[in-house]
Amino acid sequence: MNAIAAPRRESRHRAITIAALMTAYLQAVNISIPNAALPHIQGSLSMADDEVGWIFSAYIAASVIVLPMTRWLAGRYGRKILYQASLALFALGLVLVACSTTTLQFIFARIFQGLASGPLAPLSLAILLDLLPSARHARTNLAWGVMALLGICTGPGIGGWLSDYIGWPSIFYISLPLTGFIFLVVGLSLPEKKAEQTPSFDFFGLATISLGMTGLQMMLDRGERLDWFSSKEIWAEAIAAALGFYLFIVHILTAKSHFLDKALFRDRNFVLSAVMFFAFGFVLLPTLALTSPMLEELLAYPVDTTGYMTIPRGVTLVGAVILMSFAPARIDSRLFVMAGIALVVYANWQMLGYSPQMDWRAVAAAGLLQGAGLGILMPALAKTAFGTLDVKLRPEGAALFNLSRLYGSTIGIAVVQIFFHNNTQAMHLALAAHLTPYRMAGFSDGSLSKQSLAALNEMVTGQAALVAVIDQFKILMIAMLVVSPLVLFLRKSPA
Structure with missing residues (x-):
């Protein structure tokens, strides 16, 4: 029985390893894949030049907010459930982005996609390190990092070609088969692992740092369009950022335990x-x-x-x-x-x-x-x-x-x-x-x-x-x- 179980276990580990590395690529490539397709996206959605940065910052900022919660979510609900739920929501986000017809829809869909992607990168790396022996952890970290960098670097090339010959929505649809493949492998091969006791999490600390980062990001993104502090919205965002960072620093200095x-x-x-x-x-x-x-x-x-x-x-x-x-x-x-x-x-x-x-x-x-x-x-x-x-x-x-x-x-x-x-x-x-x-002298009628x-x-x-x-x-x-x-x-x- 052990002779039969060992090859199956090795095959399952190999499948999970491939899926985890593909997850690192998937999460990273969706950061940069719209880069070269910007003219098509702008033209289709009537997006102003000062709104282009939101395509990237909306996705990244949303994932940054969820990322610190990954360990707590995995301990509370199980890493397999969290992994598959994140993949399913990520796939929904891809469809929402591709189907967007206005700038506002597109940005909100990118935020949704970013929120879903937040747990994917840390979960995939944690699962790799958990399955493989410690002697292979250095190579595992290297392989995972290379896949993430490949995603960021190859995204513009893939997005430019697809948007030019098929249309910009295809740059998001192309990730759906890979997402489905990873979802299937995780469902069939990854054993569930849940903490015996739900780990504690510093929600106040996360809320304050998220308030500070989101307020600052919104202020920088919207400031130029709204003429900075002549707008009440910019004042509100600046106050939110200052309050969030202040509360977070005080919390770090005074609380006995927090997530940092x-x-x-x-x-x-x-x-x-x-x-x-x-x-x-x-x-x-x-x-x-x-x-x-x-x-x-x-x-x-x-x-x-x-x-x-x-x-x-x-x-x-x-x-x-x-x-x-x-x-x-x-x-x-x-x-x-x-x-x-x-x-x-x-x-x-x-x-x-x-x-x-x-x-x-x-x-x-x-x-x-x-x-x-x-x-x-x-x-x-x-x-x-x-x-x-x-x-x-x-x-x-x-x-x-x-x-x-x-x-x-x-x-x-x-x-x-x-x-x-x-x-x-x-x-x-x-x-x-x-x-x-005086420089018009070359024209006959001036x-x-x-x-x-x-x-x-x-x-x-x-x-x-x-x-x-x-x-x-x-x-x-x-x-x-x-x-x-x-x-x-x-x-x-x-x-």
Whole structure:
């Protein structure tokens, strides 16, 4: 009987492993897959330019809110039930997004999809680590991380091709078969596991930090459209953010127990690494959010080509992460952190040289360099963060560490959208100021037709927008420069 049961158990473990890795890919690819399809989505839903960032931030911010509850939900209802429920709701979210006919419907559907996706990533990794022996945990973490990065990196290419040849709803429908496959494997192969006693959870702490993050996110996303503090809504969101963060800090300092152990904040390496990982997220997704519109709207690249242009960055990012796993343990991880930051800064400095006369090679070269830098930085920061952290604190630390990256991405997207529109308007005024009547001497009657004026205005707007995009790459570069001195305060991690 044991001889028969062993192959079945091995086969079941293999199926669960594949499903868990596919879950990591599925959750990540749906972050970036709309990136190259933005022109089609905007045109179909009449979405304004300042609303584009919501496509990404709505999904990520919603998943960030639910993610900390995963452990409690799994202990209360069982990991298998939670896994399948999340997959079913995620599939419903995919259908709702694809069927959206207005911007509001689309954003609410992305929020719903993000809420459903929140438990998927931590559950899939926890199940992998639970099923496999500890000797394979390092490789398991690496494989899971690579699949998540592949999802983010391949999303724009897949979305660009599908939206150009089939239609933008197909970029969400394509995830349904994979979701169904994972649901089926989980139902057939994953044994149920439920805590004997329901774990306690700090709902007040989660509620206050969620209030603070949501208020800040809404204020940044809506501020430009509502003229900032001349709007009562922005005041309400600012007060909600300040109140939420204040209550959370007081709760952390005064409560005996909460979902973030105070000991986490006493580990200098972990705190500094989490801050730098926030900057990592600040650069990772906003670069995609800026590059695709620049190529499509300003440089007139086809949608599918724009998607393919993200591939070099993804290849070097994933490749660098894999190569870092073979780096000798005796090499100080702080050296890799410095090297990663230096490469990212240099890549963003290269992006400052973008111009209307450039070809695809300039974008590909900068993407290659930035991908390599981010690929070196990610595992190096993880090593410095957890190398000195108590083993008992690692589950909570891993949740906070990943939250810092995800929240960095949502804040980064909001910030670059704000500065992009402000800089576009400022540059348009500066360029238009030089178009005086004395420069019309070349026209026979000294005037321009309405068509010519419209064409001239479009040209000025395009030039202003390109300058504004380049300025946003400068902001991303400055963000990395600001956190770079923190490397000097890191302690050497044990080998």
